[in-house]
Structure formats: structure tokens, C-alpha cells
Amino acid sequence: MDFPLIAVLAATLTIATPLVWAGLGAIINERAGILNLGIEGTMYAGAFVGFLTASASGSATLGLLAAIIAGALAGSLMGLLTVTLGVNQHVAGIGTTLLLIGACDFSNRILFSAGSQAVTAKFDRLFAGTGFFAQYPMTYLAFLVAAPALWWVLRSSGFGLRLRAVGENPEAADAAGIPVAGTRYTALVLGGALMGTGGAFLTLSLLGSFTLDIVSGRGWICIALIIFGRWKVWPVVAGALLFGFADALQLQLAITPQFGAVPNELLIAFPYLVVIGALAIWGRGVRYPGAYLVPYRRA
Amino acid sequence: MKILLRARDSRWLAPAAVVGAVLLTLLLTAGPIRLAGANPLAAYERYLVTPLMSLTGLGDVLLASTPLIFTGLAVAIAFRVGYFNIGAEGQFLVGTVAATLPALYLSELPGLIALPLALGCGALGGAAWAFLPAWLKRHARIDEVVTTLLLNPVALLLVQGLLNGPWRNSETGFPDSDRFDAGYTLPALVDGSRVHWGLVIALLLVLAVGIVLAFTPLGLRLKAAGQSPDAARFSGIPVATLKWRCALASGAIAGLGGASQVLGVQHQLTASVSNGYGYTGVVVATLGALAAGGVLLVALLLGDIAVGAQNASIVLHVPTQMGTIVSSTLLLTVVAFLAARRYRLVLRRRPPRTQAPRPRAPQPQAPRPRSTQPRGPASTLGQER
Structure with missing residues (x-):
């Protein structure tokens, strides 16, 4: 049997794209010490808001912008709960996910009476007809811009160092004059924006329409990939590709x-x-960020 | 202006925080209700009051609460011991599958044997689905949050796969299983009502779990292991073993809930059997303060809202998803208000200068406690001092 390897590899990249975007967002959150289980809902909100805006305005770019804003807002909600108030992060995250999915489904029901699902403006593949390289712009951006950028930011930029300090040892960071709450908020807003982008990829690039349960656990996959990739950018990207390959294969x-x-x-x-x-194979004995799940408050 | 930690938690503050959270929830959800073209006050009445005003309505509330009691209890005992089982959804679903097994293949059995068998299978199925994450947690220290979450979509796929394949309805060809024989029907509590004996099982479980958690040494050990695992370990409590057992028990309870639902309500396996009960279980357990009585009360409240949401969608044309919005908003506002009550806002002017300003400490202060909030599960509600 001849196996269409090129097609499967091309599909691998496409399928991995939303996971890379949302996974990068989750890395930023978790490096700052916050487990954001709102990721599933944030992706869902990005998918829905992006779709809604694009179908109303006829512009996929505007839709993407709206999805980014929606994701950032979802991130600041997590910030209010986990940073300012110090609520248990599992509960805040699941609550945020339930709320966002409920709110999107609710709006979907009101705006589009059941069944009549609009099709929206969407991004087209670049380099159409070139097989493997015929990918969406967001795919190129994810692998060639966003991932290297975050890798550099985390490794070498002042913000990246502050982010890691806040996630590893907030007391020391605070003593060194780093605003712990501010950095964590920035991380959550930025991470939420990336998660929203990942969700928007599903509606604005892949499908061109919105269906219920469109994210179907991809957010949870991202949380798993973060552990699998030990909070590092390239291993997480590799994990996303592994999932993408498995999915393309099936x-x-x-x-x-x-x-x-x-x-x-x-x-x-x-x-x-x-x-x-x-x-189970590579996730054993990983070292979590020092302040993972721990809210910070000056004594 | 400054935010300070309260030294003491006065008695009226927690109830006041809950009342504040409820008011804020009503305020926040008024917007979407208006968006749907309904009067918020009329909608709240539909959500909260109308279901309780008639006998059928009350029955529906009890019926809707039953699965939530199971999943809420399942999540509560796991969270208690610090095992964050977010897979009650999957365990519930596998419970329905496992209970369907004997119902399809040993369909002739009389009720006296069939029901215990099917319920037992459901509990076993739930525990089996909880086994892998618990095992990975115990032996490879792999975070249970991720593995339990990931198994939820897999469980749904298992149900769908069975219904599209071997268990497809032999008469209609729809992806629902055949209807169960009479022996596999949990009887109604009262003739003419849909409330079934699953509710009694749920209430017995509430009683049992409540007694264990509140009055036995085991309950105390669970609490210790959850709230302060290091201290618990130091005092000889086998924390890992307790987590392991609670994880399996949690799965078993969720699976039993699935069995009760499929035997008592659906009488056949359908892909929509769960309706998110497992995720809602996290809401129920948290709002119920991880206590059995609290779980019961919150499950009844959310059941009330769910029935009200059905009602409102028919009468007021407010989509049923409003129920989810109300319950998740309530969850977030309650945890937020309960956390906020631990702080007070101090508006201070320039402090009176009675003595010379103290020089700045030349070196960092002594190590301070990492956080004001221990990472134990009971801190979900911030009720510790």
C-alpha cells in the first residue's frame, strides 16, 4: 500500500498549530507559577469570538484580533482569581472553563438559531499546491515566529528572567524588586492571548465555521504537553508535533x-x-516550577 | 491605601461573603438574560422558585440532583485528600458503560440479582477508569490532574464507539443501545414519579461519607493528608496510600453515579448520558466545602437551577446554557468572595510621626512563610484561618 507520507506530515503541522499557540501560552502561565486550567475555555472563547467577529465584519484579521482580546480578558479573569485573590488554581481554572464554554454556547444559541450555522471569512493556505508547504499563515507564524520568539524571551530577555523568577521563587523576586503580581498578570494576559489565538485557528483557518465542542480537549492536551516538555519551548513544540502526527495518522x-x-x-x-x-514514559520525576500552584502574598 | 491580611475571621464574615457572592452572581447574569430578551427577575424566579412550587417540579429537581450528588461526593473525597481528580466525567461515563454490560448480555436476570450486579459493575468501571491516573500518580509521580482530564474525552469516545458499533440499537439503528429489560430498571420511589432508588443510594452515600469524614479517625487522617501532607507524613499517616485509595473510591462513586443514571433514568445507554455531570461535580464539591452535607445542599441547588433552566428555555426562550453560566459564575464569585474576606482594605493617611523613622533593614528579613494560604485542598474555600 502506498502511504501518503507527505500529506500526513503536512497535516501533522496543521493539527499541531493550535496546540503550539495554546501550549506557548500555557508555558508562559506555568513558568510564572500558575496552572491555568481555564485553557480549554479560553481556546473555546477564542474560537467562538474569532468566528463571531469575522462573520460579522467579514474580515478574518479582525476576527483574530478579537480572539486575542477575548483570550487576554480570560487571562485577566484568571489573574483576578488566582493572583489578586489567591483562589485555588484548579477550581478557578475549571470554573473559568465552564463559564466561558457556557457563555459561548449561550451566545451561539441566541445569535444563530439552532442549525443555521454561518460560514465566515477565513485565512487561506499560503503556497497552495506545493503539498507540504501549503500551510496556513498561522502555522508558519507559530513555528517560525512565535515559538522562537518565546524561546528567546524566556531564555534571554529581562521579562523572561523576571517571569521565571516569579514562578520559581516569588519571595526572592519580590525582594529583588520584581513586581510579583504584575508579572503574573502580564503572564496570564499574554498566555491567554496566545490560547485565544490557538482557538481562533480552529475556526478562522481550519474550519471557517463554529461547531459546539470544537476544542474537544485540546486544552487538556496542552497542559499534558507542558509537563511532557518540562516547561521548555522546543520540547513542548515537539510534543505538539507528536500529537499532530498521531492525529494525522489516525x-x-x-x-x-x-x-x-x-x-x-x-x-x-x-x-x-x-x-x-x-x-507515562517521559513525564516521570519532572521538576515543577518552584511556586507552582502557590499564591504569593507578602507576609 | 493598602490591603492587609485580617488577623481574625469574624463569625459573620463567611456567610456575608456568600450572600455577597450570590448577589453579584444575580447582577452579573442579569446581562445575558436581558440579552436573551427576558426579564431577569422573572428568569430568576423560573430558575430558583418555580421548580420548587409543584410536586412534579420538586421531583424533577431531585432527579436532576441525583447524578450531581454522586459526582460531587466523588470529587469531594478526592480533593479532601489532596488528589485532584478532575476525571469524574470519564469515570461517570465508564460507569454507565460497565452497568450496561450485564444489562445487554445477561438481560434475563431478575431485578434482585441484576440491579446489584449492574450497580457493582458501574462502581468497578468507574474505579477502573480512575486506576490508571492513580497508578501513574503513585508509581511515577505523574500529575493526576492531566491524566484524569485527558481520559474524559477518551471515555466519551468509548461510549460513542460502542454505540456506533456493537451496541447500536437493533431496532431503530440509532446510536443508542437497546432498552434494558425490566430487571435492570431502578424502580421509581413513588408511583408516577421519575425519582428513582438511585437517590436513596446517593443519600446513603452522603450519610456514610459524612460520618467517615466528620467523625472517624480516617476522616481526620484524610483531612490532614490533604491540608498539610508533610506534617501528616511526619506523624505517620501513609499519605500516598490514602490518596491511592481515595482516588479509586472517588472513581467508584462517580461510576456508581453513572450506573444509577443509566439504570434509573435512561434505561438505555446514550451518548448524551452524562451532560457534563463530572465537571459540574467539581463545582458541587467546591461550593459544598468538600463536606458531604455541603455537597448534598449544593447538588440540590444546582439541580434546582438545571430544572429551572429547562423551564426558562421553554417559557422565556432563555437557552438552557444559562444554567451553566449561573452555576459557574456562582462558583467563581463564591470562591472569590471567600478569599477576599481574608483581607481588609486600609485607607491610611500619613502615619503620625511619634518617633524617628526607622532605618531600612540592611538585609532581607528572615524567611517568611511562603504564602498566606496553605496549598491544601480545603483552601479552595479559604476557610482556614
């Missing part, structure tokens, strides 16, 4: 006659199982 197998007997749902579940397996 999509390919689903239309391969030899695998016709395998239940489709098993194939869809396959990438999730791959991530759990990867976590």
Missing part, C-alpha cells in the same frame, strides 16, 4: 481500506492515548 488510517474494520472512535482516541503514554 485521520489517514480512517480512510485507508485496510483499516476499515477499526472503529473510528478508537482511532480518534489514539492521539489522546499517545499523549498519556508519552507522559
Whole structure:
């Protein structure tokens, strides 16, 4: 059987794109010491708000901007809860996710009476017809701009150092004059914006429309990838590619006659199982950021 | 202006914080309700009061609360011991699958044997789904939050796969299982009502868990392990073992909830059997202060809101998702207000200069406590001093 390797690899990049965007956002949050379980809802909000704005204005770029703003707002809500008030981060995150998904579904029901789902302006693939390189602009941006930029920022910039200081040892950071709360807010707003971008990729690049449950656990995948990648940019990108490859493979197998007997749902579940397996193999004994889950308050 | 930590928590402050949170929730949710074209006051009445005003309404509330009691309890005992099981959704779903197994393949059994068998299977199924994250946590120290979360979509896919494949309805061809035989029906509590014996099981569990948590040494150990694992370990409490057992028990309770739902309400397996009960369980457990009685009360409240949301969507055309918005907003405002009550705002003028200003300390102060809030699970509500 001839296996369309190029097509699968191209699909790998496409599928990995939202995970890279949201994963980069999650790295920023967690490096600042905050586990943002609002990621699933933030991606959902990015997908929905991006779609809504693009379909209302006819401009995919405006939609993307709106998704970024929505993500940033979701991040500041997490900031209010976990940084200012010091609420338990698991609870704040799940609550934010439930709220955002509920709010988006609610608006979706009001604005688009059931069934009549509008199709929106969307980004087109660049270099169409070149096979592997025919990717969306957001894919190129994710791999060639956003990931290297964040890698450099975390490694070498003043902001990156402050971010890591705040996540590792907020007392020392505070003593050194770094504004702990301010840095964490910045991290959450920035991270939320990236998560919103990742969600918007689903509606504004991939589908061109919005469907319920569109994120379907990709946010949770990102949280897993962060641990798998030990809070480092390139390993997390590699994890996203691994998931992307597993997903592209199952999509390919689903239309391969030899695998016709395998239940489709098993194939869809396959990438999730791959991530759990990867976590079980490479996720053991990882060192979490020092102030992970711990709110900071001057004594 | 300065924000200071309160030295003492006065008695009226926590209830006042909850009242404030409820008021803020009503205020915040008024906007979307108006957006949907309804009068907020009329909608609140639909959500909270109308379901309680009729016998059928009350029955519906109890019916809607039953799965939430199970998932709420499941999450509560896991959070208590500091095991963050966010996979109650998946465990609930696998519970429904496991309970469906005997119902489809041993369909002839009489109720006296069939029901305990199916319920037991449900509990086992839930525990089995909780096993992998718990095992990975115990033996490889892999964060349970991630693995339990990831298994939720997988569980849904398992249900869908079975319904699209071997368990597809043999008469209609729809992706629902065949209807269960009479032996596999949890009987109604009262004739003519849909409230079933699952509620009694849930209430018994509330009682049992409540007694264990509040009155037994085991309950105290769980609390210690959750709130201050290092101290607990130091005093000889096997924290890892407790977490392991609570993780499995949590899965079993969620799975039992799934079994109760499929045997008592649906009488067949459908893909929409869960309706997010597992995630809502996190809301129930947190708002219920991780205590059995609290879980029961909050489950009833959210059941009330869920029935009210159905009602409001028919009468006022407010989409049912409003129920989710109300309950998640309530969760966030309550945890926020309870956290905020620990601080006070001090508006201070220039301090009176009675003595010479002290020189700045030349070196950093002695190590201070890491945070004002221990990372234990009970801190979800910030009720510790």
C-alpha cells in the first residue's frame, strides 16, 4: 500500500498549530507559577469570538484580533482569581472553563438559531499546491515566529528572567524588586492571548465555521504537553508535533481500506492515548516550577 | 491605601461573603438574560422558585440532583485528600458503560440479582477508569490532574464507539443501545414519579461519607493528608496510600453515579448520558466545602437551577446554557468572595510621626512563610484561618 507520507506530515503541522499557540501560552502561565486550567475555555472563547467577529465584519484579521482580546480578558479573569485573590488554581481554572464554554454556547444559541450555522471569512493556505508547504499563515507564524520568539524571551530577555523568577521563587523576586503580581498578570494576559489565538485557528483557518465542542480537549492536551516538555519551548513544540502526527495518522488510517474494520472512535482516541503514554514514559520525576500552584502574598 | 491580611475571621464574615457572592452572581447574569430578551427577575424566579412550587417540579429537581450528588461526593473525597481528580466525567461515563454490560448480555436476570450486579459493575468501571491516573500518580509521580482530564474525552469516545458499533440499537439503528429489560430498571420511589432508588443510594452515600469524614479517625487522617501532607507524613499517616485509595473510591462513586443514571433514568445507554455531570461535580464539591452535607445542599441547588433552566428555555426562550453560566459564575464569585474576606482594605493617611523613622533593614528579613494560604485542598474555600 502506498502511504501518503507527505500529506500526513503536512497535516501533522496543521493539527499541531493550535496546540503550539495554546501550549506557548500555557508555558508562559506555568513558568510564572500558575496552572491555568481555564485553557480549554479560553481556546473555546477564542474560537467562538474569532468566528463571531469575522462573520460579522467579514474580515478574518479582525476576527483574530478579537480572539486575542477575548483570550487576554480570560487571562485577566484568571489573574483576578488566582493572583489578586489567591483562589485555588484548579477550581478557578475549571470554573473559568465552564463559564466561558457556557457563555459561548449561550451566545451561539441566541445569535444563530439552532442549525443555521454561518460560514465566515477565513485565512487561506499560503503556497497552495506545493503539498507540504501549503500551510496556513498561522502555522508558519507559530513555528517560525512565535515559538522562537518565546524561546528567546524566556531564555534571554529581562521579562523572561523576571517571569521565571516569579514562578520559581516569588519571595526572592519580590525582594529583588520584581513586581510579583504584575508579572503574573502580564503572564496570564499574554498566555491567554496566545490560547485565544490557538482557538481562533480552529475556526478562522481550519474550519471557517463554529461547531459546539470544537476544542474537544485540546486544552487538556496542552497542559499534558507542558509537563511532557518540562516547561521548555522546543520540547513542548515537539510534543505538539507528536500529537499532530498521531492525529494525522489516525485521520489517514480512517480512510485507508485496510483499516476499515477499526472503529473510528478508537482511532480518534489514539492521539489522546499517545499523549498519556508519552507522559507515562517521559513525564516521570519532572521538576515543577518552584511556586507552582502557590499564591504569593507578602507576609 | 493598602490591603492587609485580617488577623481574625469574624463569625459573620463567611456567610456575608456568600450572600455577597450570590448577589453579584444575580447582577452579573442579569446581562445575558436581558440579552436573551427576558426579564431577569422573572428568569430568576423560573430558575430558583418555580421548580420548587409543584410536586412534579420538586421531583424533577431531585432527579436532576441525583447524578450531581454522586459526582460531587466523588470529587469531594478526592480533593479532601489532596488528589485532584478532575476525571469524574470519564469515570461517570465508564460507569454507565460497565452497568450496561450485564444489562445487554445477561438481560434475563431478575431485578434482585441484576440491579446489584449492574450497580457493582458501574462502581468497578468507574474505579477502573480512575486506576490508571492513580497508578501513574503513585508509581511515577505523574500529575493526576492531566491524566484524569485527558481520559474524559477518551471515555466519551468509548461510549460513542460502542454505540456506533456493537451496541447500536437493533431496532431503530440509532446510536443508542437497546432498552434494558425490566430487571435492570431502578424502580421509581413513588408511583408516577421519575425519582428513582438511585437517590436513596446517593443519600446513603452522603450519610456514610459524612460520618467517615466528620467523625472517624480516617476522616481526620484524610483531612490532614490533604491540608498539610508533610506534617501528616511526619506523624505517620501513609499519605500516598490514602490518596491511592481515595482516588479509586472517588472513581467508584462517580461510576456508581453513572450506573444509577443509566439504570434509573435512561434505561438505555446514550451518548448524551452524562451532560457534563463530572465537571459540574467539581463545582458541587467546591461550593459544598468538600463536606458531604455541603455537597448534598449544593447538588440540590444546582439541580434546582438545571430544572429551572429547562423551564426558562421553554417559557422565556432563555437557552438552557444559562444554567451553566449561573452555576459557574456562582462558583467563581463564591470562591472569590471567600478569599477576599481574608483581607481588609486600609485607607491610611500619613502615619503620625511619634518617633524617628526607622532605618531600612540592611538585609532581607528572615524567611517568611511562603504564602498566606496553605496549598491544601480545603483552601479552595479559604476557610482556614
